[in-house]
Amino acid sequence: MKSLLQSILLLLIVPAVAFSQVELEYYLPDGVTYNPDIPTPKEVVGHEVGEWHITHDKLVQYMYALAEASDRVTIQEYARTYENRPLLVLTITAPDNHSSIDQIKSNQSLLRNPERSGNLDLESMPVIVNMGFSVHGNEASGSNASLVSAYHFAAAQGDEIEETLSNTVILLDPSFNPDGLQRFSTWVNMHKSATTATDPAAREFGEVWPGGRTNHYWFDLNRDWMPVVHPESRGRIKMYQEWKPHVLTDHHEMGTNSTFFFQPGIPSRTHPLTPQRNQDLTAAIGEYHADELDEIQSLYYTRESFDDFYYGKGSTYPDIFGTIGILFEQASSRGHAQESDHGVVEFPFAVRNQFRTSLSTVKAANGLRMELHNNMREFYREVQQEASRSSVKAFVIGDTYDSGKNYHFADLMSRHNVEIYELAQNLEVDGKSFEQGKAWVIPVEQTEYKFIEAMFERRTEFTDSLFYDVSTWTLPSAFNLPHVELNQRQFDSNLMGDRVESPEKPSGQIIGGRSNYAYAFEWDEYYAPRALYRLQELGVRTQAAFQKFQSVVSTGAKEFNYGTIVVPLGIQDVDEATIFRTMQEIAEEDGVDVYNLRTGLAASGVDLGSPNVNALEKPSIAILVGSGVSNLEAGEVWHQLDQRYKIPITLLEKDRVGRTDLSRYNRLVLVNGGYGDLSESAKADLKSWVRDGGTLIVQKSAVNWAISEGLLNAERVEQESSDNRRVAYEDLSAARGAQGIGGSIFEANLDNTNPLMFGYRNDSMHIFRNSTTFLQITENQAATPLYLTDNPLVSGYISGENSELIKNTASIMVGSYGSGRVIGFVDNPNFRAFWFGTNKLFANALFFGDQISRTATN
Numbered sequence: 001m002k003s004l005l006q007s008i009l010l011l012l013i014v015p016a017v018a019f020s021q022v023e024l025e026y027y028l029p030d031g032v033t034y035n036p037d038i039p040t041p042k043e044v045v046g047h048e049v050g051e052w053h054i055t056h057d058k059l060v061q062y063m064y065a066l067a068e069a070s071d072r073v074t075i076q077e078y079a080r081t082y083e084n085r086p087l088l089v090l091t092i093t094a095p096d097n098h099s100s101i102d103q104i105k106s107n108q109s110l111l112r113n114p115e116r117s118g119n120l121d122l123e124s125m126p127v128i129v130n131m132g133f134s135v136h137g138n139e140a141s142g143s144n145a146s147l148v149s150a151y152h153f154a155a156a157q158g159d160e161i162e163e164t165l166s167n168t169v170i171l172l173d174p175s176f177n178p179d180g181l182q183r184f185s186t187w188v189n190m191h192k193s194a195t196t197a198t199d200p201a202a203r204e205f206g207e208v209w210p211g212g213r214t215n216h217y218w219f220d221l222n223r224d225w226m227p228v229v230h231p232e233s234r235g236r237i238k239m240y241q242e243w244k245p246h247v248l249t250d251h252h253e254m255g256t257n258s259t260f261f262f263q264p265g266i267p268s269r270t271h272p273l274t275p276q277r278n279q280d281l282t283a284a285i286g287e288y289h290a291d292e293l294d295e296i297q298s299l300y301y302t303r304e305s306f307d308d309f310y311y312g313k314g315s316t317y318p319d320i321f322g323t324i325g326i327l328f329e330q331a332s333s334r335g336h337a338q339e340s341d342h343g344v345v346e347f348p349f350a351v352r353n354q355f356r357t358s359l360s361t362v363k364a365a366n367g368l369r370m371e372l373h374n375n376m377r378e379f380y381r382e383v384q385q386e387a388s389r390s391s392v393k394a395f396v397i398g399d400t401y402d403s404g405k406n407y408h409f410a411d412l413m414s415r416h417n418v419e420i421y422e423l424a425q426n427l428e429v430d431g432k433s434f435e436q437g438k439a440w441v442i443p444v445e446q447t448e449y450k451f452i453e454a455m456f457e458r459r460t461e462f463t464d465s466l467f468y469d470v471s472t473w474t475l476p477s478a479f480n481l482p483h484v485e486l487n488q489r490q491f492d493s494n495l496m497g498d499r500v501e502s503p504e505k506p507s508g509q510i511i512g513g514r515s516n517y518a519y520a521f522e523w524d525e526y527y528a529p530r531a532l533y534r535l536q537e538l539g540v541r542t543q544a545a546f547q548k549f550q551s552v553v554s555t556g557a558k559e560f561n562y563g564t565i566v567v568p569l570g571i572q573d574v575d576e577a578t579i580f581r582t583m584q585e586i587a588e589e590d591g592v593d594v595y596n597l598r599t600g601l602a603a604s605g606v607d608l609g610s611p612n613v614n615a616l617e618k619p620s621i622a623i624l625v626g627s628g629v630s631n632l633e634a635g636e637v638w639h640q641l642d643q644r645y646k647i648p649i650t651l652l653e654k655d656r657v658g659r660t661d662l663s664r665y666n667r668l669v670l671v672n673g674g675y676g677d678l679s680e681s682a683k684a685d686l687k688s689w690v691r692d693g694g695t696l697i698v699q700k701s702a703v704n705w706a707i708s709e710g711l712l713n714a715e716r717v718e719q720e721s722s723d724n725r726r727v728a729y730e731d732l733s734a735a736r737g738a739q740g741i742g743g744s745i746f747e748a749n750l751d752n753t754n755p756l757m758f759g760y761r762n763d764s765m766h767i768f769r770n771s772t773t774f775l776q777i778t779e780n781q782a783a784t785p786l787y788l789t790d791n792p793l794v795s796g797y798i799s800g801e802n803s804e805l806i807k808n809t810a811s812i813m814v815g816s817y818g819s820g821r822v823i824g825f826v827d828n829p830n831f832r833a834f835w836f837g838t839n840k841l842f843a844n845a846l847f848f849g850d851q852i853s854r855t856a857t858n
Helices: 004-011 015-020 041-045 056-069 095-099 101-110 141-155 159-166 178-190 231-243 276-295 317-321 347-367 369-389 403-414 449-456 475-479 528-538 576-590 631-645 654-659 680-691 701-708 729-737 800-805 836-851
Strands: 073-080 086-092 127-133 168-173 247-254 260-262 324-331 337-340 343-346 394-397 421-423 427-429 432-434 440-443 483-486 496-499 518-521 543-545 549-553 556-560 565-568 594-597 613-615 621-625 649-653 667-670 695-699 744-750 764-769 786-795 810-817 820-825
Touching: 041 056, 041 141, 056 073, 056 086, 056 141, 056 178, 073 231, 086 141, 086 231, 095 101, 095 159, 101 231, 127 141, 127 231, 127 347, 127 369, 141 168, 141 247, 141 324, 141 347, 159 168, 159 347, 168 231, 168 347, 247 347, 260 276, 260 347, 276 324, 276 347, 276 369, 317 324, 317 449, 324 347, 343 347, 347 369, 369 449, 403 440, 403 475, 403 836, 421 440, 432 483, 440 496, 449 475, 475 764, 475 836, 518 576, 528 565, 528 576, 528 631, 528 836, 543 836, 549 594, 576 594, 621 631, 621 654, 631 649, 631 836, 649 654, 654 680, 667 701, 680 695, 680 810, 680 820, 695 701, 695 836, 701 820, 764 786, 764 836, 820 836
Parallel strands: 127 168, 127 247, 247 324, 621 649, 621 667, 667 695, 695 820
Antiparallel strands: 073 086, 086 168, 260 324, 337 343, 394 440, 394 483, 421 496, 427 432, 518 565, 518 594, 543 565, 543 613, 549 556, 744 764, 744 786, 786 810, 810 820
8 A cells, every 4th residue: 555655746746647647457446357358448438537538428338338248237228318318327237136137126116115025035135226427517527437337347357246246236327417528528628738737727627608517408407306307307216216226326526625525414414304324324334435545545524514405416315215325525627637735636536536436335335235225124114104193194285277387296296206196076175275186185194205294394493504405495385386284184085086197298178169259368377378479479469468357158257367368360460270270289288278259348357459458579588698697597597488488598698798689689588697797888788778678587686786787776675783793713604604595485475466476366475585685675566566474484494684684575576767677586486497386477577577567667
């Protein structure tokens, strides 16, 4: 074993020399021989691991070559990315296990069945290890290490590896994020010098916006394990739920000046629903990591950072299903070699640490195989006992007016193996009404009770005030869905209709058949904005009712709510047959009920020719992107419009604003970010555009920018006096962090007659906030159609100081600037694409923002 002095000297060797000499043996453990019939990575991809950053196409090429050559390996494509790249899982185990893989999987599922798990012969069952790499595409040492890991487990020879694979099934996922990995590898490879440059200021280490961390739509896929919005996550969770492995690893990178981290994280930041046994086993596995890293003299630490709280992260999601999720964080070279506080961090060094902890994970899984079997079995026995003791026996949830949101909620839950049933009969409980076929019943006495509890809970008390991510994610709030908890007395199994295992997207109908006068559909449905744009894109003239009205339709008198879309046939240039076919598509594909209106005369309320039935303008939308803009929030808007509403959007670079004809757009969106670097001419052009009638939609910090530029009139709520208590040096970071709002849920009041609130029937809703911007309700209170209540916290953490500041503050405000409108969202209505309950607020700003009366602006 090399001395510490030798190790330091090796780090100081000229990087170009060290780099050129890295060969496969650098990574591999001593004393292991390898089957020469199994191809090495270099033999397939054309370079040594770590010499170049692996591109995703070459990664896929090698994994298929390995599966072809080894009887230990099978390969499966489980999903495709937005950019049509395959996501793969390699099943690596002894050949005899491959021949009985279905039985192994079946026995693994029986571990989750308390009635049958006691009869299993645990000694004969292999342990299941799911190894996943580089969910963040620019944390690439993981995916590059997957090459070495796959090769080692496929080609290593000897009694030890034979015994290991006899007792282990390895599910190896070489790239959780193919699109991001490809983006990042292209960047660093195209900037690599023949003589390695290590200066941190080099272009190689500074990706251009948006960087390779995220997927195609700039989402952080490590926050999507629970929401399962994206194809990468949907495929991965399907595979996870089929196997429910004992251990799941999640390989990441962190700052270049760091070392190596492995879990457990900070004990006080573990979610209370995660059993202590989970953390004890995580610590036991950590001892194997320490041994492996000690052997190669790598520095590491544990328990001092990161957490296990948000169940939407890769290392925490498994914890609520009886799996041990483990996070690895490696100091990143961010390229091929970069100077750091610990010397030059070379890419091969980072890859080796990731590979060696893959070895230690498998060693630990084998060494603790019986403990891991018993952990899974005991977890589900405890789940059964807790569910039977719960005072809540079922949840009923659903919106009578919005089948789209109902579908998306059921789709999310079913992907996590939750049993959901149709509501079989009308129900009224605690003043809330649910209609048969328009709500779901979720009984708590089922296998995934713990996950259900985690998704429905409201938590406002915490043992720690710091969170690596959000502090809450209560799904009924996220979806803005009415729900009730049924106790033993209220719950009746007759409420449960058919089980819904694979929810189908809802379809509507044309009520009354083809019209000779007008069609109408209400704005409640989730996909009503898509339906409206479908018509507008066709050239159909559309209108919206800004007042309620009642009309007689084929089913009787029908009251139409605020925001109802009206399509009069007499004013159209598009022929009536085409409009009818489009209405059929709307009903079938958008899940919207369309009504045949036979007359313009209302039974009550406004007539169709009323000045309160307003002509609508087709949105032409651009969003400012580029350096300083939150790529996450810009991506959320892009995804919402592109994937869900099918509305084109221009991604307009900030530095092109002054060189672009803004008149081709009537809507501009500025999400969270910095806009102070806009040139004076660009700001002048933007202001002129609003003054001439454009609708500017600003979000979070962009609201502050709009205020500073005089586009929006608002005032901040400031704390009256500062806290002068002394804080110890070691507590400074925690004290500062405790004043942040990482992500909490608050109750807000709304005016559902305001165009920005169309589609909402209640006078309150839940909003998500992850910032500390507090703005006063506008002087003209009509200009603040959504504002927080005087006791707003619903779930999540907020400091005592901020809980006072946030009361009765604005969530949305509207201003006038010349002929235009400026709509400010203090909160993010499109958060991570699973906050379905507020998406329509953003759609309303796009479709109705320009129609808001000047008298209702500040």
